[in-house]
């Protein structure tokens with residue numbers, strides 16, 4: 465959906481793949497380090513519509529104090545990663561799909577790798593597999609296909625809201 469809604473970003477990612485990988489083979493995971501724009505597209509895809517917008521809840525094991533707030537032992541904490549993803553940003557509209565934000569050394573948008581997979585000891589154990597799989601899948605699709613809106617009609621940005629999406 466992000467690609468169909470943002471054909472200019474799709475074209476930039478495809479041009480990078482053609483330039484770096486060529487057209488004689490499909491991209492592989494090892495190409496990732498040479499595909500910074502594609503990596504930014506993947507980060508932006510994860511940021512733009514977080515799969516788990518409220519991550520997974522936690523229970524405090526001890527009394528704690530955070531920024532002046534006393535949090536008693538046994539409190540359920542909901543990590544609001546949606547608010548991290550959509551933090552106000554004067555340069556790059558958080559609601560817009562702009563991979564370039566992740567290539568801008570002066571931008572402060574947090575990398576989804578630091579919040580999309582949870583936190584601490586129960587962080588997603590599939591993180592590395594997931595990141596490499598996204599790279600293999602998305603690069604292969606973009607190398608071989610154009611993702612286009614239907615010939616008649618427009619793309620609706622109609623993800624369902626929910627705890628998982």
Ligand code: HEM
Pocket residue numbers: 515516519520580581582583584585586587588589590591593594595
């Ligand atoms: C883009 C893909 C994925 C995302 C965004 C994702 C995200 C998450 C998140 C947010 C959690 C909760 C972590 C926490 O409690 O802080 C989690 C847990 C988990 N994930 Fe993933 N995950 C992804 C892919 C995968 C894959 C590919 C696997 C396995 C091959 C996997 C296996 C697990 C398991 C087993 C847990 C439970 C860990 C525990 O509670 O100890 N995930 N994931």
